[in-house]
Amino acid sequence: MTECNVSGNKRGCNCTYEPCPRKGICCECIAYHRRNGELPACYFNEMEERTYDRSVENFIKIYRNMKKGSAG
Numbered sequence: 001m002t003e004c005n006v007s008g009n010k011r012g013c014n015c016t017y018e019p020c021p022r023k024g025i026c027c028e029c030i031a032y033h034r035r036n037g038e039l040p041a042c043y044f045n046e047m048e049e050r051t052y053d054r055s056v057e058n059f060i061k062i063y064r065n066m067k068k069g070s071a072g
């Protein structure tokens with residue numbers, strides 16, 4: 001069985017919510033946010049991540065704005 005690479009995952013993690021006990025444990029991270037209708041920090045850019053609004057609605061809003069920006 002493969003061990004979880006927590007320290008490696010942490011190096012690639014953009015989440016700024018430091019007290020989180022799930023940091024680096026990506027399976028717990030995504031399960032937690034999925035339960036709450038959210039996505040993990042790594043779906044958001046640096047600025048948006050810091051708002052801690054990880055809702056699917058916010059993700060869709062950002063994604064749509066990005067698409068509009070690239071279309072025009």
Ligand code: SF4
Pocket residue numbers: 015016017020021022023024028029030032033039040041042
């Ligand atoms: S994205 Fe959420 S669950 Fe994952 S490390 Fe950050 S605060 Fe914790």
